Structures are given as C-alpha cells and as structure tokens.
Amino acid sequence: MCLAVPARIVELNDDRAVVDAMGNRWAIRTTLLPEAKLGDIVLVHAGFAIATVDEEEARQTWELFEQIEQLRTNEPTGTEGAG
Amino acid sequence: MSDRAEAARRRMVRDCEALGRPVRIMEVCGTHTVAIFRSGIRASLPKGLTLLSGPGCPVCVTEQGYIDTVLELAQRDDVILATYGDMIRVPGTAGSLETVNRPGVRVVLSTDDALALARERPDKTVVFAAVGFETTTPATAVAVGQAAQEGLDNFCILSGHKRVVPAMAALLSDATNRIDAFLCPGHVSVIIGSEAYRPIAQRFGRSCVVAGFEPVLILEAMAAICRQLVEGRAEVESLYAAVVRPEGNPRAMELIDRYFEPCDGPWRGLGRIPEGSLRLRAEYERFDARRRFGLEERVAPEPAGCRCADVLCGRIEPVACGLFGSRCTPDTPVGPCMVSSEGACSAWYKYGRRGGRDGAG
Ligand code: SF4
Numbered sequence: 006m007c008l009a010v011p012a013r014i015v016e017l018n019d020d021r022a023v024v025d026a027m028g029n030r031w032a033i034r035t036t037l038l039p040e041a042k043l044g045d046i047v048l049v050h051a052g053f054a055i056a057t058v059d060e061e062e063a064r065q066t067w068e069l070f071e072q073i074e075q076l077r078t079n080e081p082t083g084t085e086g087a088g
Numbered sequence: 089m090s091d092r093a094e095a096a097r098r099r100m101v102r103d104c105e106a107l108g109r110p111v112r113i114m115e116v117c118g119t120h121t122v123a124i125f126r127s128g129i130r131a132s133l134p135k136g137l138t139l140l141s142g143p144g145c146p147v148c149v150t151e152q153g154y155i156d157t158v159l160e161l162a163q164r165d166d167v168i169l170a171t172y173g174d175m176i177r178v179p180g181t182a183g184s185l186e187t188v189n190r191p192g193v194r195v196v197l198s199t200d201d202a203l204a205l206a207r208e209r210p211d212k213t214v215v216f217a218a219v220g221f222e223t224t225t226p227a228t229a230v231a232v233g234q235a236a237q238e239g240l241d242n243f244c245i246l247s248g249h250k251r252v253v254p255a256m257a258a259l260l261s262d263a264t265n266r267i268d269a270f271l272c273p274g275h276v277s278v279i280i281g282s283e284a285y286r287p288i289a290q291r292f293g294r295s296c297v298v299a300g301f302e303p304v305l306i307l308e309a310m311a312a313i314c315r316q317l318v319e320g321r322a323e324v325e326s327l328y329a330a331v332v333r334p335e336g337n338p339r340a341m342e343l344i345d346r347y348f349e350p351c352d353g354p355w356r357g358l359g360r361i362p363e364g365s366l367r368l369r370a371e372y373e374r375f376d377a378r379r380r381f382g383l384e385e386r387v388a389p390e391p392a393g394c395r396c397a398d399v400l401c402g403r404i405e406p407v408a409c410g411l412f413g414s415r416c417t418p419d420t421p422v423g424p425c426m427v428s429s430e431g432a433c434s435a436w437y438k439y440g441r442r443g444g445r446d447g448a449g
Contacts, residue, residue: 036339053226
C-alpha cells in the first residue's frame with residue numbers, strides 16, 4: 006500500500022488537481038507538494054501528490070504497471086486497495 | 089537480462105566470493121518483495137546471498153488487537169468505518185470487515201473521501217482506520233487538519249500509523265538477528281528522505297541502500313550493498329536519487345509532526361517498538377477514536393498456527409509455516425501476510441515456484 010503512481014497534472018486549482026496516467030483521470034490534492042505545477046508529473050499516493058518525477062522515471066513505472074496488470078489478470082486472486 | 093542487470097549480477101557474484109561468508113539483505117518494502125519475486129531475481133542471486141522479507145507491508149504489521157478494535161467499531165450502529173481496501177479481508181479474532189458485512193463499512197481511496205462521508209452523514213461518526221507507514225500518514229494529517237478547521241466533529245481516526253526506521257532499529261537490537269544490510273523502501277523514503285536511515289548505518293553498522301522498483305534498480309542496489317560489505321563500509325546510499333531527496337518531502341514531514349507524535353506501540357511480530365507508532369498530539373486528541381469511544385488498547389493472540397511473526401522478522405521463510413499452501417492460501421488466508429498482496433506469504437504463494445526454485449536466470 007506504499008506504492009505511488011506517477012501521473013500528469015492536467016488541471017490545477019489551488020491544491021486540487023486532476024491527474025492523468027495512461028488515460029485514466031482522477032482528482033488528487035497537491036497539499037503535500039506546494040511547488041507542483043500544471044503539466045508536472047507527480048507521484049500520487051492515496052490521493053495526494055508526494056513528489057515530482059521526470060518523464061523517463063514515469064515512463065518506466067507506467068511500463069512496469071502495464072506488465073503487472075497483465076500478470077494480475079492472469080492471477081487467481083487480487084486484493085488491491087489503496088494504491 | 090539487460091546488460092546493466094547482468095553487470096550488477098556479476099559484481100555481486102565477485103563480491104560475494106570475496107566475502108566468503110553468507111550475506112543476508114532484508115528488503116523493508118512490500119512492493120520490493122513483490123517486484124523481487126515477480127522478476128525472478130531470487131533465482132539469479134549468487135550463492136550465499138539471501139534476501140529476507142522484512143516488516144515492509146503495513147497491513148501485515150498491524151497487530152491483531154487493532155484489527156479487533158476496527159471490527160468492534162464497524163459493528164456499532166452510530167459509526168461508519170472508513171478504510172483503505174487493503175484492510176477489508178484481514179482476519180481479526182472473529183471475522184474480517186468483509187465478513188461482518190455491515191452497511192457502515194466503506195472503502196475509501198483517500199482521506200478526502202472519508203471527510204466527504206462525514207459531511208454527508210452528520211448523524212453518524214465516521215471513523216477512519218488510519219494504517220500505513222510515513223507514505224500514508226501525511227494524508228491522515230491533512231484530513232485531521234481539515235476536520236479541525238471545518239469543525240467536522242463527527243470525524244475521527246483510529247491511528248495505526250507506524251514508523252519504518254524504529255522498526256529497523258528494533259530488528260537489529262535483537263541479538264539473534266541475521267541482517268547484514270537493508271534494501272530501503274522507495275516511496276516511504278520519498279517522504280522521510282534517505283538521510284533518515286543514517287542512524288541505522290551509524291549506530292548499527294548496517295548499509296542502507298534506497299532503491300526504486302525496476303528489477304535492474306533492485307539488482308544494482310544489492311550490488312551496491314555487496315560492495316559496501318567488501319569494503320567494510322556501512323553507509324546510506326540512494327540509487328533512487330531522481331525521486332528520493334536526502335531530506336525527503338519537508339511539507340509532508342512537517343504535517344506529520346504538526347498532528348502526530350511518536351509513541352511506543354505494538355507491531356505484529358515485533359512486539360512494542362519504542363517510538364515505532366504515531367498518535368495524535370494532545371491538541372487534536374478529540375479526533376482520536378480511542379478517546380472518543382473510550383477504547384482500551386487491545387492485545388489479541390495471533391491466529392493459531394500462523395507464523396507471521398517469524399516471517400516478518402526474517403526468521404523463517406513462509407514455506408516453513410505449517411499452514412502455508414494448505415490451510416492458508418490467498419483465497420483462505422489465516423494471517424495478514426497471506427491477505428495483503430504485498431505480504432511475504434502471498435508473494436511466495438503466487439510467485440514462489442517461478443521466483444525461488446526453478447534456477448532460471
Ligand atoms: S502462511 Fe499463512 S498462517 Fe503461515 S505465516 Fe503466512 S499468513 Fe500466517
């Protein structure tokens with residue numbers, strides 16, 4: 006549950022943001038990362054941005070997630086909660 | 089295997105030979121545990137090098153008494169129990185949140201969702217089951233701050249938040265520990281910073297290397313650890329410097345410190361760890377569910393036969409548990425290490441054969 010997901014900030018209003026990762030969009034807060042700007046890629050954990058990351062780092066993680074997703078759909082069980 | 093991974097592996101083999109003794113590296117992050125299994129890293133390790141899975145999964149180290157308290161609260165008619173999904177299937181002494189099946193149990197994706205529930209339902213008290221390491225704690229801190237600001241008096245938290253570094257110190261304080269070095273968690277370190285491990289390196293003389301989650305990064309971190317051992321160094325090194333700063337995330341640390349204070353608290357398997365837990369500071373204790381409902385800290389026995397305690401301390405591998413794979417599987421979990429997708433038992437069950445024994449790589 007300590008895993009954070011990289012996502013790009015596509016809307017930003019005060020500390021409320023909408024992020025996009027691999028086409029999925031959801032609302033998060035940037036309270037913990039006041040320096041976050043529109044267009045930045047941030048690591049999101051339990052609804053909060055915790056760090057900015059660069060394109061390369063984000064791309065690698067997204068690829069890793071895709072592989073995990075593929076594996077997971079082949080698995081008998083999955084107990085996923087707060088990523 | 090990529091060139092970089094192969095090069096790291098070769099360095100490890102050479103260094104382990106030079107050392108001529110067993111090397112045991114503990115990973116303190118459930119996500120690493122899973123990544124290590126899935127990538128088959130275990131099978132490609134040099135002879136003499138062992139990876140131990142540590143207390144890196146927050147659900148797994150949550151003590152049975154806490155789970156029982158959560159279950160007790162979930163059964164009150166005046167309570168809505170808000171929890172991250174990870175906790176839903178963890179068995180308490182009598183059932184899990186899933187089996188109590190009360191309408192008042194809600195899975196939330198963030199503390200914001202828990203606050204929204206409190207606003208929608210002024211007739212109920214929303215209790216947020218606040219578990220997790222330092223990655224998760226700041227989100228709870230923000231929620232408590234917001235509840236205080238809004239005067240949202242029907243919101244409170246049951247703090248089960250834990251601190252990673254005191255647990256590492258506790259493991260090393262046990263004279264029988266077999267840990268030579270730590271592979272430090274990526275995303276916890278984003279918050280606490282790589283410098284947070286300095287006391288472990290200095291006081292206990294153990295290398296602490298922060299790693300990302302790509303298999304090649306994990307291998308390179310392990311190679312860096314072997315190098316330190318050969319050279320007789322015990323230092324903090326971050327191979328994840330693009331994301332983890334030495335000082336961590338100052339804003340998040342400040343928020344944790346504003347609302348919480350360290351206290352001694354029970355961990356599954358590790359007993360009471362000095363300063364290993366976090367409780368709300370006195371100014372915010374009106375948001376403490378224990379205080380609001382007059383709950384005592386409960387101590388409950390571990391499920392019979394379950395050896396999660398030994399697994400979490402790196403004393404045994406999950407397969408050494410008599411229930412592993414027979415009575416205890418991901419579909420019928422007996423202990424939390426089998427419930428959580430990041431738990432060591434679950435990782436062994438799902439990937440053990442591929443990652444551990446077929447000698448590939
Ligand atoms: S296999 Fe199951 S019962 Fe045994 S230690 Fe792991 S979780 Fe506990």
